[in-house]
Amino acid sequence: MKLYKSSFIALALAAGVTSCTDYLEQEPPSSLTPENFYTSEDQVQAVANRFYQDIMPGHGGWDYGTYTNDNNTDVQAARTPSVKFSANLWHTAQSEGDWSWGNIRNVNYQLAELKAKLAQNAISGNETNIRQYVGEIYFFRAYAYFDMLKKYGDLPILTEALPDNEAVLVAASHRQPCNEVARFIVNNLDTAITYMKPDFEKRHTRISADAAKLFKSRVALYMGSWLTNFAGTPFVPNGAGWPGAAKNPGYQFPTGSIENEAKYFFETAAAAAEEVAEKYKNSLTINNGVVPQAEGESNPYLELWGTTNCAGKSEILLWREYSKSLGLNNDIEVAVEKGNIGTGVTRSLVERYVMADGKPIYASAYTYDDSEIAKVVENRDPRLQVMLKVPGQVNCFKNVTDDAGTHWTQTEPTPNITNANAEDGYITGYAIRKGMTFDRSLTANGGSYNACVIFRATEALLNYIEAEYMLTKNINSGKILEYWKKVREAAGFTGAAIDPQVTIAATDMTKETLDWGAYTAGELLTDATLYNIRRERSCEFLAEGLRDMDLKRWRAYEQLIKKPVYAEGIHLWNTPMEKWYNDLVADGSSSSNVSQKSISEYHCPHVVNMTNNSYAKGLTWRMAYYLQPLPLRQFLLTAADHASIDQSPMYQNPYWPTETDAPALQ
Numbered sequence: 001m002k003l004y005k006s007s008f009i010a011l012a013l014a015a016g017v018t019s020c021t022d023y024l025e026q027e028p029p030s031s032l033t034p035e036n037f038y039t040s041e042d043q044v045q046a047v048a049n050r051f052y053q054d055i056m057p058g059h060g061g062w063d064y065g066t067y068t069n070d071n072n073t074d075v076q077a078a079r080t081p082s083v084k085f086s087a088n089l090w091h092t093a094q095s096e097g098d099w100s101w102g103n104i105r106n107v108n109y110q111l112a113e114l115k116a117k118l119a120q121n122a123i124s125g126n127e128t129n130i131r132q133y134v135g136e137i138y139f140f141r142a143y144a145y146f147d148m149l150k151k152y153g154d155l156p157i158l159t160e161a162l163p164d165n166e167a168v169l170v171a172a173s174h175r176q177p178c179n180e181v182a183r184f185i186v187n188n189l190d191t192a193i194t195y196m197k198p199d200f201e202k203r204h205t206r207i208s209a210d211a212a213k214l215f216k217s218r219v220a221l222y223m224g225s226w227l228t229n230f231a232g233t234p235f236v237p238n239g240a241g242w243p244g245a246a247k248n249p250g251y252q253f254p255t256g257s258i259e260n261e262a263k264y265f266f267e268t269a270a271a272a273a274e275e276v277a278e279k280y281k282n283s284l285t286i287n288n289g290v291v292p293q294a295e296g297e298s299n300p301y302l303e304l305w306g307t308t309n310c311a312g313k314s315e316i317l318l319w320r321e322y323s324k325s326l327g328l329n330n331d332i333e334v335a336v337e338k339g340n341i342g343t344g345v346t347r348s349l350v351e352r353y354v355m356a357d358g359k360p361i362y363a364s365a366y367t368y369d370d371s372e373i374a375k376v377v378e379n380r381d382p383r384l385q386v387m388l389k390v391p392g393q394v395n396c397f398k399n400v401t402d403d404a405g406t407h408w409t410q411t412e413p414t415p416n417i418t419n420a421n422a423e424d425g426y427i428t429g430y431a432i433r434k435g436m437t438f439d440r441s442l443t444a445n446g447g448s449y450n451a452c453v454i455f456r457a458t459e460a461l462l463n464y465i466e467a468e469y470m471l472t473k474n475i476n477s478g479k480i481l482e483y484w485k486k487v488r489e490a491a492g493f494t495g496a497a498i499d500p501q502v503t504i505a506a507t508d509m510t511k512e513t514l515d516w517g518a519y520t521a522g523e524l525l526t527d528a529t530l531y532n533i534r535r536e537r538s539c540e541f542l543a544e545g546l547r548d549m550d551l552k553r554w555r556a557y558e559q560l561i562k563k564p565v566y567a568e569g570i571h572l573w574n575t576p577m578e579k580w581y582n583d584l585v586a587d588g589s590s591s592s593n594v595s596q597k598s599i600s601e602y603h604c605p606h607v608v609n610m611t612n613n614s615y616a617k618g619l620t621w622r623m624a625y626y627l628q629p630l631p632l633r634q635f636l637l638t639a640a641d642h643a644s645i646d647q648s649p650m651y652q653n654p655y656w657p658t659e660t661d662a663p664a665l666q
Contacts, residue, residue: 037113038113038114038117038122038123039117039122039123039124040123040124040125041123041124041125041126041129041130041133042125043123044114044123044125044130044133044134045129045133047110047114047133047137048133048136048137048140051103051106051107051136051137051140052320054103054106055103055140055143055144056140056143056320056454057069057320057452057454057545058320058330058452059320059322059330059331059332059450059452060330063331063335063341063342064331064332064335064336064340064341064342064343064435065330065331065332065335065435065450065452066452066543066544066545067332067335067340067343067432067434067435067543067544067545068342068343068543069543069544069545069548070343070542070543070544070545070546070547070548071342071343072084072085072548073516073547073548073551074346074348074349074514074515074516074517074547074551074567075345075346075348075349075538075542075543075547076343076344076345076346076349076543076547077343077344077346077427077428077567077569077605077606078342078343078427079342079420079422079425079427079605080606081567081606081615081619084621084625085560085615085619085620085621086614086615086620087620087622087663088663088664089614089663090622090625090663090664091661091662091663092629092632092656092657092658092659092660092661092662093629093631093632093660093661094631094632094633094660095631095633096628096629096630096631098148098151098152098628099152099630099631099634101158103140103144104141104144104145104148104158105158105161105162106161107137107140107141107144108141108158108159108160108161109160109161110137111134111137111138111141112160112161114134114137115134118130118134128197128200131195131196131197132195132196132197132200132206134195135191135192135193135194135195135196135207135209135212136192136196136206136207138188138189138191138192138195139188139189139192139207139211139212139215141188142185142186142188142189142192142212142215142219143215145181145184145185145188146185146215146218146219146222149178149181149182149185149222150222150549150552151627151628152627152628152630152653153178153235153627153653154175154176154177154178154181154244154651155175155176155178155181156172156173156174156175156176157176157180157181157184158172169638170638170649171649173634173638173648173649173650174247174649174650175244175247175649175650175651176248177236177237177244177248177251178223178226178235178236178237179223179227179236179237179253179261179265182219182220182222182223182265183254185219186216186219186220186268189212189213189215189216189219190216192207192209192212193209193212193213196208196209196212197209198210202311203310203311204310204311204316204317204318204319205311205318205319205320205321206318207318208317208318210276210279210280210317210457211317211318211454211455213272213273213275213276213460214272214273214276214317214455214457214459214460214463215455216268216269216272217268217269217270217272217273217276217459217460217463217464217467218269218459218463219269220265220266220268220269220272220467221265221266221269221273221463221466221467221553222549222553223262223265224262224263224264224265224266224268224269224467224470225262225470225553225554226552226553227258227261227262227265228262228470229520229521229553229554229555230555230626231258231259231262233654234654234655235626235627235654236258237251237253237258238251238253238258241654242654243651243652243653243654244651246651247649247650247651262470263471266467266468266470266471267467267471269463269464269466269467270463270464270467270468270471270478272463273460273461273463273464273467274460274464274478274479276317276457276460277457277460277461277464277479277483279457280314280315280457280460281457281461281482281483281486282486283314283315283457284315284457284458284461284486284487284489284490285300285301285304285313285314285315285490286300286301286489286490286492287299287300287301287302287382287383287386287490287491287492288300288301288492289382289385289386289492290386291385291386291393291433292397292438293393293394293397294394294397295397295398299386301383301386301490301492302386302387302433302434302436304316304453304456305434305435305450305451305453306336306433306434306435306436306437306438306450307437307450307451308322308437308442308449308450308451309321309451310451310453314457315456315457315458316453316455316456316457317454317455317456317457318453318454318455319451319452319453319454320451320452320454321451322448322449322450322451322452323449324447324449328449329446329447329448329449330446330448330449330450330452331445331446331448332435332442332448332450333408333435333436333437333439333442333443333447333448333450334407334408334423334443334444334445334446334447334448335435336395336432336433336434336435336436337395337396337407337408337409337436337443338407338409338423338424338431339415339416339424339425339426339427339431340426340427340431340432341422341423342422342427343427343543344426344427344428344429344430344431344569344605345388345428345430345431345432345542345543345569346428346430346567346568346569347370347428347430347514347568347569347570347571347602348514348515348516348567348568349538349542350370350376350384350388350430351368351370351514352512352514352515352535352538352539353380353381353383353384353539354380354381354497354503355368355379355380355381356379356380356381356382356493356497357379357495357496357497357502358488358493358496358497358498358499358500358502358503358506359502359503359506360503360506360507360508360511360512362508362511363506363507363508364379364506366378366379370570370571370575371571371575371576371577372575372576372577373388373389373390373391373415373429373430373570373577374390374391374392376388377390381491381493381539382491382492382493383491383492383539383540383542384539385492386433386492387432387433387434387542388430388431388432388433389412389431389432389433390412391412391413391414391415392411392412393411393412394410394411394412394438395408395409395410395411395412395433395436395438396408396409396410396438396439396440396443397410397438398437398438398439398440398441399439399440399441400440401440402440402441404441404444404447405439405440405441405442405443405444405447406443406444406445407423407443407444407445408440408443412431414580414581415429415430415431415570417429417569417570417572417581417593417594417603417605418581418583418584418593418594420593427569427605428567428568428569428570428603428605429569429570429572429577429603430569430570432542432543434542434543435450437450453544458487458490458540459541459546461483461484461486461487462483462487462533462536462537462540462541464478464479464480464483465480465483465484465533465536466533466534466537468480469529469530469533473527475500475501475504475529481499481500481501484500484536485498485499485500487536487540488500491539491540500532500536503532503535504528504529504532507528507531507532509524509525509526509528509531510524512524512531512535515531515534515535515538516551516556516557516559516560517531517534517535517537517538517550517551517554517556518531518534518556519554519556519558519559520554520555520556521555521558522558522559522561522562523559524559534550534554537550538550552626555626557621557625557626558621558623560618560619560620560621561620561621561622561623564617564618564619564620565618565619566595566599566600566604566606566607566618566619567604567605567606567619568600568602568603568604569602569603569604569605570602570603571601571602572594572595572601572602572603573597573601573602574597574601575601581594588607588608588609588610588611589609589610589611590609590611592608592609592610593608594608595607595608596610606619622655622663622664622666623654623655623664623666624653624654624655624656624664624665624666625664626654627653627654627656628653629652629653629656629664630650630652630653630656632645632658632659632660634648634650635648635650635652635658636648638650645658
């Protein structure tokens with residue numbers, strides 16, 4: 001999936017700033033493609049290629065790429081917390097960059113043109129290939145819509161590129177209930193699958209039917225969870241105070257009730273996930289427990305991410321390729337050789353990994369010791385053992401004489417938690433090696449071309465496990481245990497530890513309170529099986545960008561309203577690690593370089609400097625933050641008089657006001 005460019009296609013970019021173009025980011029169709037376009041297979045491919053660049057995720061530039069996508073959750077701390085963890089820093093705005101319809105509008109225009117030409121039999125070339133590319137474009141619409149759904153909930157459902165006409169655009173701005181949007185996304189994916197040829201492209205740099213099915217399971221699991229956990233609240237149709245009630249009078253769920261609607265989505269998720277899981281369950285990459293330290297040593301599990309070429313790795317269903325020769329680079333190797341630029345793994349994540357016998361750290365025959373990082377990984381979940389970097393380990397042993405590689409560390413140092421420099425500092429003291437190739441030639445500034453994994457088959461097994469359990473609340477139902485054991489075998493567990501029931505039986509929910517996934521609606525879970533399903537996802541998907549989505553659909557953030565918490569890192573105080581540093585200043589002043597012992601024995605990076613610190617009392621939450629506020633300008637644009645918000649067909653998200661620069665109401 002190289003970042004293809006084409007001189008003969010110019011997809012529309014951002015919206016204009018005047019006239020009707022502001023509504024849903026319209027541009028005149030003539031600005032998109034020439035009149036005589038879509039006449040050959042290569043032109044259809046060019047359209048699809050461009051959407052890989054515009055819509056699909058990638059590593060980005062000077063940072064830890066997609067591995068920072070779990071920042072601002074309980075598993076990874078950014079250097080500065082998000083405003084979503086403040087009581088009043090997140091405000092409404094006139095405009096909102098995330099309320100962006102350009103990609104969806106472009107997809108709709110391309111699909112309309114392509115379908116018209118297909119109906120006329122006016123496109124020359126291989127029909128199988130043409131249909132594949134059309135299927136990919138349906139997938140792109142689904143992907144772009146899901147991104148919007150997670151941010152805003154209820155949305156307008158648009159299937160065509162609308163004309164620059166105010167009346168048409170205002171009518172199209174009507175928001176549909178979130179479950180209807182999810183159904184629309186699922187239907188798009190079903191259509192995409194019908195167009196695609198199985199195993200169309202062996203390298204898996206193009207979207208496949210399997211990737212579409214996996215994504216379908218993700219979307220359906222998300223919506224089933226959302227409807228279940230937010231039932232009765234303003235965040236779901238017909239919940240108390242649902243702001244869409246007045247604009248969608250008398251709305252009825254297609255299945256008759258919110259419970260049945262959630263069931264429909266869980267069934268959809270389980271069925272789609274099972275199709276993928278059955279195909280790949282015996283092809284998952286095995287973690288052999290090796291942390292390579294010299295040429296000749298390898299670990300296929302680490303190499304899922306620590307490579308420049310994912311071709312041939314059967315577990316990976318879609319990946320993005322970068323290229324040194326084409327100048328398509330990133331900074332993954334630079335970041336992973338050091339302190340994971342821009343992110344730090346938390347104590348909360350580290351402690352939820354079980355011990356090697358499959359039991360939690362407080363219930364194991366092994367003793368958990370976090371007095372040094374090397375001890376933290378002893379006798380632990382094999383995934384943590386290979387992912388967490390330990391001082392003294394070799395970070396780089398390939399091409400070590402390559403002078404072009406200047407941002408490297410041959411041996412992992414003592415974590416420099418006192419260095420506030422974004423590039424060299426360690427935010428929490430913990431750093432991971434996900435994405436490491438051990439190759440100095442990739443460590444020039446901006447000189448990495450590490451591959452980016454987008455979908456992998458293990459997610460299908462975990463999606464099935466959760467969806468099936470939500471349907472039955474029975475761990476023996478369907479293929480839950482079979483798939484769970486497959487995941488653990490691939491993770492590197494052996495013996496009794498492969499059986500998740502060992503973990504479940506030893507789980508004491510009162511001792512899992514550091515894990516935000518242990519909560520729903522502000523209450524600690526009592527179902528240890530459900531919690532351990534959530535735990536397994538978190539441990540398997542380390543730094544893969546799914547954590548915020550999971551915490552939101554589980555309604556797992558709001559316990560922070562009752563009890564704010566600090567993001568914690570290494571056990572700094574009263575351990576041998578305290579002696580690693582001879583320049584510690586911990587008085588809370590602007591001169592401080594570590595957090596105070598009185599706050600926690602664990603390093604808390606967000607409260608090093610307590611001067612005018614909005615997070616001095618910890619990370620908190622507001623109910624409104626589960627969804628983003630709609631930009632206020634949209635209400636005025638769609639109001640009949642362009643002045644009265646109540647005349648707009650749109651409505652604001654729960655607990656967000658319709659006033660400019662105002663904080664959440666609750």
